[in-house]
Amino acid sequence: MATRVQLPQTLRDYCREQAQIEIDATNVGEVLDGLKQRFPTLYRSICDETDRVRQHISFFVNQEWIPIQMANSRSRNITGDDVVTIWTAVSGG
Amino acid sequence: MTAKLVLCIGTKKGLFVAESSHKRKRFDLRGPFGPGVGVNATLVDDRASPKIYASSCHPFFGMKLLVSSDLxxxxxxxxxxxxFPEGDGRALANIWSLETGDNKKELWCGVEPASLFRSEDAGNTWExxxxxxxxxxxxxxxxxxxxxxxxxxxREGSRLHLGISTGGHYLSEDGGTTFVAANQGVGxxxxxxxxPEFGQCVHKIARHSDAPGRLYMQNHGGWQDRPGIGVLRSDDHGKNWYSIAEGLPSDFGFPIVVHPHDPDVVYVVPLEPMTRTCPGGKxxxxxxxxxxxxxKKxxxxxxxxxxxxxxxRDAMTFDNFKKPAVYFGTTTGQLWVGHEGGEQWECLFNSLPPIHCVKASVLE
Known part of the structure; x- marks a missing residue:
């Protein structure tokens, strides 16, 4: 069962204006892999060319914040019932 | 057809474009483009149908390059x-410079971390x-x-000069294939x-096509115990440099620009080195x-x-009318125009976001 991935308004230009997409994934890392394959420009806005998640991006699984910039966060398991939300962190100036 | 003056103003909060007739009496401002995102480099490419480029240095989603085909x-x-190529280990952090190349669609781009990229298709692919x-x-x-x-x-024919902070001045004499550090006299x-051989904090380099081999440099000066290293000139394509700072109130500053019609006329904005602001508030x-x-002040x-x-460093420029005006933007969001070679200054815009870069172009 595919996992629902919700995207912020500011990134929807890169995925045909979809607020939510579905990706077959068993962990957070596979969500990123799926994004890279299906929406490379969207993926590049989330990860740099070394595949590190950009500093000001936040990941949530349901209501749980995932420290996605830490490599071991990618192994966080998910199921088809989970909702992964990609959000922009509160920072700026 | 009447010539239009187009100013591209890169700010902390996006790109603004101001347009005027040759009289420079009234400027119409539009923008911000790439709203809310810093623009550190802009380019008006008028070699064919004019295009405006602007880096859009997004702290959240990485770098974008914006292009306009309608002024x-x-x-x-x-x-x-x-x-950066896969496995390189570096990641693009900022786009700092954009220049045209020889071929109609060729562009050069300097980035952070300090590296050079080239496009042969107007910025759609890069190497x-x-x-x-x-x-x-x-x-x-x-x-x-x-x-x-x-x-x-x-660019100077087959020569390419690069300014890196902090890396110094690098020179290619084979069109950009190989480079050597060329910093003799750059402190x-x-x-x-x-x-040192390299590692200087060069702030900006400028040249004029009518003076082959001559370059002007604003280097990181302002050192009491190492005077005279801030404002420099070279007459041999950057292989040797010497101070031209005598008479300035400070040899610290960021931009250095050359008059578009006279290679002997050069402008700097001296700053107080500790605060990096105008000396004495003047x-x-x-x-x-x-x-x-x-x-002359x-x-x-x-x-x-x-x-x-x-x-x-990139917030000062000229237009290229027969009687050109000089422009500079400030970190307090003011854009100034200097008429009569800078003898008379006028504030064009008083309340823009902090200004990073300004480019002017006269388009038919």
């Missing part, structure tokens, strides 16, 4: 941006230039306050060796009409006191 009414993203990006010195360069940036690309005040541009032998129309702004 800055609408912008879209190019199909790609410079990206890293290994001769400088993988230079044996590249992993020994250090970031300055603005990051490890390649901020200057100066540094922040390392034990006052004149802003002034300084002009030399003899290639740096002497300097130009401050008529500028604030007489309480002016503590900074003019960043």
């Amino acid at each position: 800055g009414h609408k912008f879209k993203e190019t199909k790609s941006v410079p990206l 890293m230039v290994g001769g400088i990006s993988n230079h044996e010195h590249a992993r020994q360069w250090h970031p300055g306050n603005g990051g490890l940036c390649m901020h200057t690309i100066v 540094a005040g922040f390392v034990p060796d006052p004149f 802003p002034a541009v300084w002009r030399s009409i003899n290639g740096g032998k002497s300097w 130009l401050a008529t129309g500028l604030p007489k006191h309480d002016g503590y702004f900074t003019v960043l």
Whole structure:
């Protein structure tokens, strides 16, 4: 069962204006892999060319914040019932 | 057809485009494009149908490159941006310089961390230039306050001059294939060796096509114990440099620009080195009409006191009318125009976001 991935308004230009997409994934890392394959420009806005998640991006699984910039966060398991939300962190100036 | 003057103003909060007739009486402002996102480099490419480019340095989603084909009414993203190759280990942090190349669609781009990229299709695909990006010195360069940036690309026929902060001046004499550090006479005040082979904090380099071999440099000066290293000139394509700072109130500053019709006329904006603001709160541009032998203060129309702004390295430029005007933008969001060679200053815009870069172009 595919996992629902919700995207912020500011990134929807890169995925045909979809607020939510579905990706077959068993962990957070596979969500990123799926994004890279299906929406490379969207993926590049989330990860740099070394595949590190950009500093000001936040990941949530349901209501749980995932420290996605830490490599071991990618192994966080998910199921088809989970909702992964990609959000922009509160920072700026 | 009447000529239009187009000013591209890169700010902390996006790109603004101001348009005027040749009279420069009224400027219509539009923008911000790439709203809310800093623009560190802009380029008006008028070689064919004019295009405006602007880097859009998004702190959240990475770099974008914006392009407009209608003189800055609408912008879209190019199909790609410079990206380091897989396995390189570096990641694009900022786009600092954009220049045109020889071929109609050729562009050069200097980025942070200091590297050079080249596009042959107007910015839709990019290739890293290994001769400088993988230079044996590249992993020994250090970031300055603005990051490890390649901020200057100066083309001179088959020669290519690059300014890197902090890396120094690098010269290619084979069209950009190989590079050597060319910093003889370029000092540094922040390392034990006052004149290292490389690693200087070059702020900007400028040239004029009518003076082959001559270059002007604003280097990181302002060192009491190492005077005379801030404002420099070379007459041999950058292989040797000498000070032209005598007569200036400070040899610290960021921009250096050359008059579009006279290679002997050069402008700087001296700053107080500790605060990096106008000395004594009295802003002034300084002009030399003899290639740096002497300097004149130009401050008529500028604030007489309480002016503590900074003019960043790419925030000063000329238009290229027969009687050109000079422009500078400030970190306090003012855009100034200097008429009559800078003898008379006028504030065009008073409340823009902090200004990073300004480019002017006259388009038919």
